[in-house]
Amino acid sequence: MRISVIGCGYxxxxxxxxxxxxxxxVVGIDVDPRRIDxxxxxxxxxxxxxxxxxxxxxxxxxxxxxxxxxADASGADVHFLCVGTPQxxxxxxxxxxxxxxxxxxxxxxxxxxxxxxxxxxxxxxTAARLADDLSRQYPDAVLAWNPEFLREGFAIDDTLSPDRxxxxxPAGEAGLRATRMLDAVYATPLSTGTPRLCSDYATAELVxxxxxxxxxxxxxxxxxxxEVCEVTGADITLxxxxxxxxxxxxxxxxxxxxxxxxxxxxxxxxxxxxxxGELGADQALTFLREVDDINVRRRIRTVELTRTLLGGxxxxxxxxxxxxxxxxxxxxxRDSPALSIAAxxxxxxxxxxxxDPEAIDGARRRFPELMYEDDLTRAMDGADALLLxxxxxxxxxxxxxxxxxxxxxxxxxxxRNVLEPAxxxxxxxxxxxxxxx
Ligand code: UDX
Numbered sequence: 001m002r003i004s005v006i007g008c009g010y011x012x013x014x015x016x017x018x019x020x021x022x023x024x025x026v027v028g029i030d031v032d033p034r035r036i037d038x039x040x041x042x043x044x045x046x047x048x049x050x051x052x053x054x055x056x057x058x059x060x061x062x063x064x065x066x067x068x069x070x071a072d073a074s075g076a077d078v079h080f081l082c083v084g085t086p087q088x089x090x091x092x093x094x095x096x097x098x099x100x101x102x103x104x105x106x107x108x109x110x111x112x113x114x115x116x117x118x119x120x121x122x123x124x125x126t127a128a129r130l131a132d133d134l135s136r137q138y139p140d141a142v143l144a145w146n147p148e149f150l151r152e153g154f155a156i157d158d159t160l161s162p163d164r165x166x167x168x169x170p171a172g173e174a175g176l177r178a179t180r181m182l183d184a185v186y187a188t189p190l191s192t193g194t195p196r197l198c199s200d201y202a203t204a205e206l207v208x209x210x211x212x213x214x215x216x217x218x219x220x221x222x223x224x225x226x227e228v229c230e231v232t233g234a235d236i237t238l239x240x241x242x243x244x245x246x247x248x249x250x251x252x253x254x255x256x257x258x259x260x261x262x263x264x265x266x267x268x269x270x271x272x273x274x275x276x277g278e279l280g281a282d283q284a285l286t287f288l289r290e291v292d293d294i295n296v297r298r299r300i301r302t303v304e305l306t307r308t309l310l311g312g313x314x315x316x317x318x319x320x321x322x323x324x325x326x327x328x329x330x331x332x333x334r335d336s337p338a339l340s341i342a343a344x345x346x347x348x349x350x351x352x353x354x355x356d357p358e359a360i361d362g363a364r365r366r367f368p369e370l371m372y373e374d375d376l377t378r379a380m381d382g383a384d385a386l387l388l389x390x391x392x393x394x395x396x397x398x399x400x401x402x403x404x405x406x407x408x409x410x411x412x413x414x415x416r417n418v419l420e421p422a423x424x425x426x427x428x429x430x431x432x433x434x435x436x437x
Contacts, residue, residue, distance in 0.1 A: 001025070001185050004073035004109075005080045006102045008035055008066065010046060010155065010263070010332075011119060011148055012082030016066075017051065018159040019080075020058035022188050028066045029073055039066045047331035047358040050156045074109040078181055081106070081118045082148075087267040093274035094123055094267070103130055112140045115181045118168075119148045121208050121268055123275040127168055127201035144169055144178040145201050147208035152262065153329030161189060165196045168204025209275075212268040213288055218253040219260045220294040226256035226435025227294075227301075236435030237417050256435045257416040258337040258389055259298035261326035266292070266335045302341050302387075302415055302434075303348065309385055309411050309432050315349040318408065320383040322376075322398075323390020324356035324363035331358040333366055338389035341415075343367050355379035357392055380406035391416040400427030 001024045005016040008030035016028035030036050035045050042059055044051040058064035073079055083098035099120055106116065116134065118127055127145040134143050145168030150158035167182055169175035179198060183190060190196060199207075226236040236256045244251025260266065269288045276285045310317050319342075326336040333339055339354070346352040346369060353371040354363060360372045373379035376394065380386060380403060388395050396418045404410055410429040412419070417433045424431040 001078055001181070002076045003027075003078050003080065003185065004029060004076035005082055006030075006070075006073065006106055007081065007083035007098070007120070008032075008039055008045075009082070009084055010048075010152065011084075011150065012080070013039060013045065014048065014051065014150065014155040014159055015080060015082055015119065015148070017054045017058050017064060018156060019185070020061070020064035021054060021160065022185075024063065024185065026058075026064050027072050027076065028064070029070060030066070030068060033068045036066045036068045047329075048155050049153065049329055054156060070105045070109050072109075073106060074111060076114070078115045078117060078185055079106055079110075080146075081116065081120055083120055084263075085120050085122055085267075085271070086263075087270055091274065092270040093278075094121075094271035096122065096126065099126065099130075103133075107134075107137060110138055110141055112138075114138075114141045115178055116141065116143045117178075117182065118143065118145045121147065121212075121264070121271075122205060123271055124202050124205040124209065124279075125275075127205060131170060131201065142170065142174045142178045144182060145204045146182065147204055149208070149211060152332055153327065161192070162194055165189070165194055166204050166207050167196065167198045168201040169198055170201070209268060209272040212265055213272055213285075213291075215253055216260055216265045216269050216295070217287070217291050219255075219265075220291040222254045222256045223259055223298050223435075224294050227297075229435035229437075233437045234435075235437055237433075255417065257298070258302050258341060258434070259295040261335040261337045261340075262330075262332060263326075263334040266295070298434075299337055299341050299344070302337075302389075302413070303344050305432055305434075306341075306345060306350075306385060306387060306413055307348075309413055309430060313349075314345060317350045317384045318382055319345055319350045319352045319385050319387060320380050320407075321345075321352060321354045322356075322379075322386060322388045322395045323359075323392055324354050325359035325390050325392075328390055328392040331356075331362055333359050333362040336363075336390075338415075339363055339367055339370075341387070341389060342370055346370055353379050353383070356390065357394065377406050382406075382408040384409045385411035385413065387413045387415060388419065389415040391418045400424045400429055404428070 003026045005028045008028045020026040042055045083102045085094045088095040131143040229236045240254040321342045414433045
């Protein structure tokens with residue numbers, strides 16, 4: 001298939017490279033010429049394991065190219081819309097400006113029989129609105145909505161071997177035509193048995209909102225249990241293991257800690273609440289406000305735990321934060337719990353040094369007032385407390401002896417519950433976890 005991918009951010013750049021890997025002839029298009037130059041030169045604009053190699057491979061075969069001109073989308077049979085839908089400033093709702101402008105400019109490049117496929121996460125009702133516009137101007141073209149579920153850090157695997165494919169389709173012959181074209185795009189994953197579900201537009205849009213809401217709820221549920229563990233002396237990690245053994249519950253996404261962040265879960269649950277409000281169904285989602293509150297409370301609680309760890313005062317204390325990204329294997333610092341905790345500690349009088357294997361540049365742009373250090377050993381030098389807030393492998397593997405050789409005082413807060421408390425305590429450390437005795 002000849003494919004265009006509009007928007008080469010996290011979703012689009014990975015999608016474009018993966019589509020070329022599946023054997024399609026792909027052009028990735030973005031309004032940012034610098035991003036396009038980087039991608040065309042095989043440089044990934046963000047850290048994603050395996051992406052530089054995949055870009056290299058698919059650029060070399062000639063199946064992948066990039067362009068900053070929408071005119072280069074013409075000639076493609078299928079156009080994927082992969083632009084961002086950030087949270088609107090000062091509001092909960094999603095900002096659809098990029099979707100609307102990409103869609104409008106794509107129409108100029110459209111040819112009869114083309115299929116437009118939305119992948120961006122949008123409020124329910126968006127696809128129907130765009131399909132209306134399309135049918136008025138290009139009655140022969142079809143719109144489908146095919147939400148993306150990729151996780152940062154596993155983006156390539158999630159795209160090449162997804163858990164499921166969801167097609168949101170118009171009724172009748174147009175829907176059947178879109179299904180045939182999407183089946184041709186995804187022939188490889190479908191041939192290995194990937195489940196494929198066909199629905200109307202609204203269901204497909206809601207699948208994405210519901211999936212992210214469920215994941216956020218699962219994390220906030222276990223973090224709420226951690227709050228109860230903290231006042232009872234119970235251990236949240238054993239509790240999660242025990243309930244997770246029930247297949248109906250499952251152990252995944254039950255890791256208590258400093259909570260969720262990133263460019264998706266926080267803004268998606270807020271946009272979902274806002275949209276439900278517009279539709280008069282706000283009561284159905286009031287629980288998501290609590291999910292959000294529990295999540296934010298984790299950050300405040302971590303600041304308080306740090307104060308306790310340091311004997312009651314943060315003033316002038318040297319704190320080293322291990323991790324700035326919102327999760328490991330990513331350089332994404334959007335709504336990162338680690339960074340927001342670091343900034344709060346600094347505001348309350350601590351001297352905070354942040355280290356991270358990949359996210360320091362992005363973190364510095366967001367919080368220039370914090371101190372940053374690439375080298376882990378130097379970052380820990382003379383610290384009054386270590387805070388492990390993003391569970392990169394090198395921090396999980398840190399040993400009490402190695403850390404003790406650098407720090408000033410042996411205090412550690414394990415904000416992701418990934419260290420072995422007994423090991424650290426035996427080595428003379430004052431260890432605190434989240435929801436652990
Ligand atoms: C998420 C969804 O998983 C993905 O399907 C969707 O397409 C986009 O949003 P992503 O933002 O990459 O993906 O991160 P994810 O792996 O879901 O983690 C989200 C946050 O939850 C991270 O901050 C992570 O540290 C946190 N988390 C995750 C927990 O605090 N506890 C857990 O048990 C799991």
